[in-house]
Amino acid sequence: xxxxxxxxxxxxxEMVTLCRPKxxxxxxxxxxxxxxxxxxxxxxxxxLSAEFVNVEGEHSAASLVLGASATGVRVFTATSSQGLLxxxxxxxxxxxxxxxxxxxxxxxxxxxxxxxxxxxQDSMIMRDSGWIQFYxxxxxEACDLILQAYRIAEDHRVxxxxxxxxxxxxxxxxxxxxxxxxxxxxxxxxxxxxSMYRLDPDSPLTMGAFAExxxxxxxxxxxxxxxxxxxxxxxxxxxxxxxxxxxxxxxLFEEYRMDDAATVVVVLGSxxxxxxxxxxxxxxxxxxxxxxxxxxxxxLPVEAxxxxxxxxEDIVVMEKALSLGSSGPLATxxxxxFQSRPANPRISGFVIGLGGRDVTxxxxxxxxSKAHQQVVETDFVALRDxxxxxxxxA
Amino acid sequence: MxxxxxxxxxxxxxxxxGHTACPGCGQSLAVRLVLRAAGRNVIVVNxxxxxxxxxxxxxxxxxxxxxxxxLFENIAAVASGVESALKATGRLDDVRVIAMGGxxxxxxxxxxxxxxxxxxxxxxxYVCYDNEAYMNTGIQRSGCTPHYARTTTSPPGKASLGxxxxxxxxxxxxxxxxxxxxxxxxxxxxxxxDKKVKRxxxxxxxxxxxxxxxxxxxxxxxxxxxxxxxxxxxNSGLFPLYEVDHGELKVRRFxxxxxxxxxxxxxxxxxxxxxxxxxxxxxxxxxAVADANIEKYGLMAK
Ligand SMILES: Cc1ncc(C[n+]2csc(CCOP(=O)(O)OP(=O)(O)O)c2C)c(N)n1
Ligand SMILES: [Mg+2]
Numbered sequence: 184x185x186x187x188x189x190x191x192x193x194x195x196x197e198m199v200t201l202c203r204p205k206x207x208x209x210x211x212x213x214x215x216x217x218x219x220x221x222x223x224x225x226x227x228x229x230x231l232s233a234e235f236v237n238v239e240g241e242h243s244a245a246s247l248v249l250g251a252s253a254t255g256v257r258v259f260t261a262t263s264s265q266g267l268l269x270x271x272x273x274x275x276x277x278x279x280x281x282x283x284x285x286x287x288x289x290x291x292x293x294x295x296x297x298x299x300x301x302x303x304q305d306s307m308i309m310r311d312s313g314w315i316q317f318y319x320x321x322x323x324e325a326c327d328l329i330l331q332a333y334r335i336a337e338d339h340r341v342x343x344x345x346x347x348x349x350x351x352x353x354x355x356x357x358x359x360x361x362x363x364x365x366x367x368x369x370x371x372x373x374x375x376x377x378s379m380y381r382l383d384p385d386s387p388l389t390m391g392a393f394a395e396x397x398x399x400x401x402x403x404x405x406x407x408x409x410x411x412x413x414x415x416x417x418x419x420x421x422x423x424x425x426x427x428x429x430x431x432x433x434x435l436f437e438e439y440r441m442d443d444a445a446t447v448v449v450v451l452g453s454x455x456x457x458x459x460x461x462x463x464x465x466x467x468x469x470x471x472x473x474x475x476x477x478x479x480x481x482x483l484p485v486e487a488x489x490x491x492x493x494x495x496e497d498i499v500v501m502e503k504a505l506s507l508g509s510s511g512p513l514a515t516x517x518x519x520x521f522q523s524r525p526a527n528p529r530i531s532g533f534v535i536g537l538g539g540r541d542v543t544x545x546x547x548x549x550x551x552s553k554a555h556q557q558v559v560e561t562d563f564v565a566l567r568d569x570x571x572x573x574x575x576x577a
Numbered sequence: 578m579x580x581x582x583x584x585x586x587x588x589x590x591x592x593x594x595g596h597t598a599c600p601g602c603g604q605s606l607a608v609r610l611v612l613r614a615a616g617r618n619v620i621v622v623n624x625x626x627x628x629x630x631x632x633x634x635x636x637x638x639x640x641x642x643x644x645x646x647x648l649f650e651n652i653a654a655v656a657s658g659v660e661s662a663l664k665a666t667g668r669l670d671d672v673r674v675i676a677m678g679g680x681x682x683x684x685x686x687x688x689x690x691x692x693x694x695x696x697x698x699x700x701x702x703y704v705c706y707d708n709e710a711y712m713n714t715g716i717q718r719s720g721c722t723p724h725y726a727r728t729t730t731s732p733p734g735k736a737s738l739g740x741x742x743x744x745x746x747x748x749x750x751x752x753x754x755x756x757x758x759x760x761x762x763x764x765x766x767x768x769x770x771d772k773k774v775k776r777x778x779x780x781x782x783x784x785x786x787x788x789x790x791x792x793x794x795x796x797x798x799x800x801x802x803x804x805x806x807x808x809x810x811x812n813s814g815l816f817p818l819y820e821v822d823h824g825e826l827k828v829r830r831f832x833x834x835x836x837x838x839x840x841x842x843x844x845x846x847x848x849x850x851x852x853x854x855x856x857x858x859x860x861x862x863x864x865a866v867a868d869a870n871i872e873k874y875g876l877m878a879k
Contacts, residue, residue: 205662205665205666206658206661206662206665208658208661232665233665234661234662234664234665236657236658236661236697237697238654238657238693238697239689239690239692239693239696240689240690240693242650242651242654242690243651243653243654243657243689243690243693244654246647246648246651246654246655246658246690247654247655247657247658247661248658249647249651249655249658250622250645250647250654250655250656250657250658250659250660250661250662251658251659251661251662251665252658252662253645253655253658253659254620254658254659254662254663255662255666256662256665256666258658258662272648273647273648273651276647276648280647382620382643382644382645382659383620383643384617384618384619384620384642384643384671384672387640387641387642387643387644388643388644389633389638389640389643389644389645390643390644390645390646391633391645391646391647392633392634392635392636392638392646393629393630393633393634393635393646394634394635395634395635398635398636
């Protein structure tokens with residue numbers, strides 16, 4: 184297929200269209216809005232045969248696709264930041280009900296203060312919800328992950344929702360050359376949705392039953408098992424994708440110049456592009472630095488990560504999120520992996536680029552040097568030095 | 578007696594017995610009547626609340642029709658999604674979608690979603706079971722709690738006479754969305770309820786029925802007098818029974834007006850309105866509300 188120069192939002196909307204959802208519902212919020220507008224237009228043009236439902240808020244957008252998914256059709260929604268938080272209750276509910284909803288989250292900071300720019304605090308809040316979470320580096324990957332997301336979510340061994348995270352503005356608003364597969368190839372890769380259970384008067388089911396203490400824990404155990412079991416399925420689907428579309432899809436994570444790397448930077452999402460430049464520069468200076476770009480954050484591919492990282496001396500986690508009062512969530516996760524295993528790399532955590540602050544080459548290389556000097560628990564990269572930062576600054 | 582098989586085929590027991598509702602629960606009776614009127618080709622979407630809890634415990638569901646419970650405040654949106662999916666797959670001609678919510682789910686926390694569903698025109702019948710408080714969580718005040726009623730969050734005391742605001746007029750608010758059919762009904766008059774459900778389901782587009790359902794536990798009423806109490810509520814004018822069918826108002830009239838005092842006296846939640854010296858002035862205020870309803874809707878048979 185020839186590549187097309189497309190805005191990220193348009194590319195995402197075109198890929199969603201190729202996946203043939205039957206019900207689409209979303210509520211506008213920067214920087215996701217254009218995805219919704221594009222889909223509205225595509226449906227209005229008759230190029231996608233689906234119900235496009237304008238709802239009165241994100242809680243209802245998520246609820247609406249929940250209801251449609253429970254009725255046995257493929258669905259799509261998209262949101263960001265405040266919208267994802269407003270959906271929060273439904274996000275957990277969708278996973279608990281084992282519905283294969285696919286959502287794109289255009290990552291944006293969380294208010295207050297109000298800020299519409301990119302970081303990943305919003306989706307991190309949902310990491311414990313039972314959704315599979317993918318983080319894309321660029322628009323091509325965001326599109327490729329959407330297609331794979333449906334196949335994984337609807338796999339009868341999984342039956343869990345998938346959130347494809349795309350860094351706000353950096354991806355959705357950027358123009359990029361994107362390779363859009365043909366409808367034929369997509370149809371071959373993604374068969375029609377065959378629900379395992381659906382609301383149907385011909386065979387009545389009770390969905391969303393309540394569970395007493397004698398049953399609830401088992402539902403959580405089953406989601407946990409399904410997520411663990413999803414790891415090899417995600418790898419399989421990525422392999423099949425790579426074969427079918429002749430374009431590499433990494434599945435769990437991408438390893439960049441990792442052979443013999445003594446220092447490994449670990450990131451999620453679009454920041455990887457800048458990190459790759461730093462890695463190249465440092466390699467040119469003879470430093471053994473590599474990058475591990477995690478794509479599948481949930482389920483956390485614990486064993487694969489351990490294998491990939493166990494030869495490193497220094498792991499430098501750079502993340503656009505923070506569990507306020509604790510550390511960066513990704514750093515915490517990686518520390519937990521090594522806690523109970525023999526390899527013992529030094530793990531440093533850096534919080535970077537919150538609220539859309541630029542992530543520069545210098546920020547990254549400075550952080551690496553800092554980590555080489557001593558282990559860093561949680562460091563805020565590139566804080567201003569002209570503001571009073573202690574106490575409440577009114 | 579019909580044979581078991583034949584009975585099963587009828588729609589009498591689409592809401593099976595054996596659930597855990599309290600004795601005399603008006604809501605459980607109303608649900609059975611609504612389903613009997615609606616038949617098997619429905620999908621029910623139910624909010625968190627008493628009904629969900631007493632009917633849908635895992636492994637012990639009372640629902641003989643497809644049923645989904647998601648959350649407390651989102652049934653209008655979930656039902657919109659079910660309807661959209663049916664529409665997208667060409668099944669909407671065969672299946673009716675019924676959302677069932679408590680008064681709290683409807684008047685308060687889910688209000689925005691209901692307004693959205695009505696305004697968007699989804700082909701859904703929304704049934705609100707109005708027991709006039711959040712019963713599932715232990716009788717807290719809702720927007721549908723009547724004036725001066727005792728609930729656990731509107732308790733009478735030295736500085737209070739119970740709920741400080743009159744009942745929210747939900748049917749009229751829904752009607753303002755321009756929907757084709759809005760009705761009030763009561764578990765006290767099952768033939769009337771039956772007729773309204775059937776009428777509603779014969780109309781395409783958004784429909785709303787608010788069913789008055791006494792709650793012996795929450796109201797402090799005799800569990801053997803639920804139906805009687807429901808009838809008295811209607812025949813006092815406090816819960817007017819009417820339908821607005823494509824703009825045309827039809828009213829269920831009564832010949833003899835029952836004084837509200839009789840209704841209030843049957844319920845512990847109004848007991849503080851009666852002292853050693855009889856009814857307090859507030860009882861007259863409540864009578865005035867009933868009289869205003871009688872006047873507004875023309876509830877007295879001529
Ligand atoms: C978001 C949210 N808030 C609060 C609750 C707690 N809650 C569950 S049911 C309920 C009250 C239900 O009242 P109503 O809708 O009138 O139904 P009823 O139980 O009276 O039939 C409340 C407050 C909840 N489940 N979810
Ligand atoms: Mg109630």
